[in-house]
Amino acid sequence: MTFYDDINIQGSSPLGNFRRVLKHNKAAMLGAIVLTVFLGAAVFADFIAPFDPLQTSLETLQTPSPKFLFGTDDLGRDIFSGVIYGARTSIFVGISVALFAGLIGVFVGSAAGYAGGVWDDLLMRLTELFLIPPRFFLVLIIAALFGSSLFNLILILTFTYWTTMARLVRAEVLSLKARPFVEAAKVAGATDARILFHEILPNALPLIITQMTLMVGGVILLEAALDFIGLGDANHISWGFMLHNGQHFIRDAWWIIVFPSLALAALVLALNVVGDALNVALNPKARSAYIDKAV
Amino acid sequence: MKNLFSRLFNRFLLKRIVQSLVLILLLIVINFFLIHLAPGDPVYYLAGQSGDEQYYELIRAKFGLDQPLTTQLWVYLASVLRGDLGFSLSYQQPVSAVIFARVPATLLLILSAILMASVGGILLGVEAARRENSFYDRAFNTFALLGHSVPSFSIGHLLLLFFALYLGLFPAQGMISANQSSTGIAYFLDLLYHLALPSLTLAIVQLAQIMRLTRAAMLDVLNENFIFTARAKGLSERRVLYVHALRNALLPVVTVIGSDLGMLLSGAVLIETVFAYPGLGRLTLEVLAARDYPVLMGLFLLISIAVTAMNFVTDIIYPLVDPRIKYRQ
Numbered sequence: 001m002t003f004y005d006d007i008n009i010q011g012s013s014p015l016g017n018f019r020r021v022l023k024h025n026k027a028a029m030l031g032a033i034v035l036t037v038f039l040g041a042a043v044f045a046d047f048i049a050p051f052d053p054l055q056t057s058l059e060t061l062q063t064p065s066p067k068f069l070f071g072t073d074d075l076g077r078d079i080f081s082g083v084i085y086g087a088r089t090s091i092f093v094g095i096s097v098a099l100f101a102g103l104i105g106v107f108v109g110s111a112a113g114y115a116g117g118v119w120d121d122l123l124m125r126l127t128e129l130f131l132i133p134p135r136f137f138l139v140l141i142i143a144a145l146f147g148s149s150l151f152n153l154i155l156i157l158t159f160t161y162w163t164t165m166a167r168l169v170r171a172e173v174l175s176l177k178a179r180p181f182v183e184a185a186k187v188a189g190a191t192d193a194r195i196l197f198h199e200i201l202p203n204a205l206p207l208i209i210t211q212m213t214l215m216v217g218g219v220i221l222l223e224a225a226l227d228f229i230g231l232g233d234a235n236h237i238s239w240g241f242m243l244h245n246g247q248h249f250i251r252d253a254w255w256i257i258v259f260p261s262l263a264l265a266a267l268v269l270a271l272n273v274v275g276d277a278l279n280v281a282l283n284p285k286a287r288s289a290y291i292d293k294a295v
Numbered sequence: 296m297k298n299l300f301s302r303l304f305n306r307f308l309l310k311r312i313v314q315s316l317v318l319i320l321l322l323i324v325i326n327f328f329l330i331h332l333a334p335g336d337p338v339y340y341l342a343g344q345s346g347d348e349q350y351y352e353l354i355r356a357k358f359g360l361d362q363p364l365t366t367q368l369w370v371y372l373a374s375v376l377r378g379d380l381g382f383s384l385s386y387q388q389p390v391s392a393v394i395f396a397r398v399p400a401t402l403l404l405i406l407s408a409i410l411m412a413s414v415g416g417i418l419l420g421v422e423a424a425r426r427e428n429s430f431y432d433r434a435f436n437t438f439a440l441l442g443h444s445v446p447s448f449s450i451g452h453l454l455l456l457f458f459a460l461y462l463g464l465f466p467a468q469g470m471i472s473a474n475q476s477s478t479g480i481a482y483f484l485d486l487l488y489h490l491a492l493p494s495l496t497l498a499i500v501q502l503a504q505i506m507r508l509t510r511a512a513m514l515d516v517l518n519e520n521f522i523f524t525a526r527a528k529g530l531s532e533r534r535v536l537y538v539h540a541l542r543n544a545l546l547p548v549v550t551v552i553g554s555d556l557g558m559l560l561s562g563a564v565l566i567e568t569v570f571a572y573p574g575l576g577r578l579t580l581e582v583l584a585a586r587d588y589p590v591l592m593g594l595f596l597l598i599s600i601a602v603t604a605m606n607f608v609t610d611i612i613y614p615l616v617d618p619r620i621k622y623r624q
Contacts, residue, residue, distance in 0.1 A: 027437075132318055132321075132322060132599055132602065133322065133325075133595065133598070134557030134558065134560060134598065134599070134602060135557075135561075136557075137557075137560070137561065137595055137598055138595075140579070141329065141591065141592070141595045142329070145329055145333035145340065146334065147334070221446050224446060225446060225448065225561075228446075228448050228565065229564070229565065229583065230583065230584070231583065243448065243449075247452070247568075247569065250455065250460070251460060251467075254456055254460075257452045257456065258453070261452055264446060264449060265445040265446070265449055268444040268445070269440065269444040269445070271444075272443060272444050273440065
């Protein structure tokens with residue numbers, strides 16, 4: 001889907017293009033603002049949140065009020081503080097996984113695409129293996145068997161997401177490898193490493209950046225889903241975990257459910273909108289890119 | 296009929312059948328390695344956490360846990376291929392019986408959702424493509440983006456809060472009313488009444504995706520020559536869109552509807568949790584809480600096999616939907 005059919009993108013710098021897209025598209029601009037707000041909340045949570053989100057109190061199931069902006073849960077924990085600290089957990093997991101899975105994927109994908117032959121075949125069969133079980137169930141079963149501390153969750157999610165990036169980068173490297181400028185570099189006597197790192201990968205960078213951004217949103221959704229079914233790390237406050245605890249009180253206390261849900265939806269929505277804008281700015285010819293929604 | 300037969304049954308199909316069977320074998324092997332790689336004694340994952348020492352000895356003997364790993368793999372493969380997925384301690388039943396008892400409820404949820412999502416998604420997608428870049432198109436696009444970003448359990452919670460708890464239009468949980476034992480038509484209506492919200496939730500997520508794909512496919516097709524021809528013949532716009540264009544735009548859509556069983560099942564697990572709907576999702580939650588690993592491993596295996604089988608079926612449906620495609624080597 002694209003909102004940008006009417007925007008003329010002809011700037012020379014990618015950053016300039018991105019700014020132009022933001023300027024012409026209110027949704028993308030709003031997405032960027034929302035994203036900034038959540039990033040701010042994650043970084044400065046200690047200063048913004050009025051309470052410790054895990055600290056219980058006697059003021060249980062309070063409706064939203066000036067003291068408790070989003071109310072309190074059944075153990076008297078402040079929902080507003082939970083939403084603020086939850087942003088930190090979500091963004092931390094999302095960015096870590098996108099970074100690790102992205103790096104592994106770029107490394108393996110470009111090696112396979114560039115080397116070709118047996119290695120390429122081997123890698124593609126391996127990534128196909130990851131595509132068979134639904135991602136949600138694969139992550140669920142590994143988390144259930146191996147434990148689901150925050151560290152484990154990041155490992156498990158990285159383990160299941162790197163193949164997405166590897167397949168994309170491989171395809172991109174394959175197409176770039178056949179371009180005239182790579183031929184030219186070869187004729188000029190450049191080494192394979194130089195061709196890969198100086199000619200091919202810089203040209204694949206727009207795709208890699210866009211995909212990483214979109215991956216953050218997908219990872220955050222999946223992590224929240226795991227927390228929601230009770231497979232999260234209870235030592236870290238997270239939106240999914242708040243929903244898991246709050247669902248039994250939905251009849252009496254809508255605020256326990258509504259505020260973490262809205263935060264989750266707003267963050268992922270912002271990430272997708274900004275990712276789409278990045279895609280338009282960086283890969284003007286490409287169609288809108290989406291990462292599969294696992295949940 | 297003979298033509299159809301030869302189109303379906305040829306070398307491609309054979310190759311695809313063999314491929315699917317190999318995938319299923321690989322899935323069983325993956326299951327085996329997960330059990331052995333997980334921390335702790337594999338017997339816990341083969342028997343469940345709540346057994347006693349005597350029972351564990353029995354399971355150790357059954358799966359040959361004192362034998363070399365390769366022998367264990369053969370024993371495991373053989374027992375799964377015989378249809379023996381183990382015994383559930385928390386339900387005191389064979390794993391396959393526990394799982395299959397929950398399948399109808401989830402199947403009902405998924406089928407009703409996919410029906411609503413397909414009809415709605417294709418209609419909205421065609422209308423969006425027809426009015427490209429109009430207000431409607433943008434509104435539909437925004438809706439698709441929302442459907443792609445908001446997790447299914449949040450959509451479920453919001454629908455539950457509004458339609459069940461605030462307006463009181465629908466029941467908040469369960470699959471049938473607990474306090475009455477109706478039969479016949481009354482039972483069926485009660486079932487539908489409870490199905491409405493969970494099914495709608497699952498449909499919304501799918502609908503967004505089907506709509507987006509239909510729109511993109513329609514925009515591609517609408518630029519083709521045969522559409523100009525159809526218009527030049529003076530056919531009505533509705534006929535051009537829904538008969539000439541849609542028939543050709545439908546292929547990628549059918550692929551997605553067919554290959555999305557994995558996503559539907561994932562969504563069903565979360566949505567069943569929200570609405571306390573007694574299907575495979577509730578089962579997943581219950582066995583996670585009871586650490587009943589045999590059922591969990593069985594669920595993982597059966598769901599993966601179901602997805603593989605569905606992909607296979609989607610592949611052989613291709614030539615029926617699109618006569619241009621013939622499978623040849």
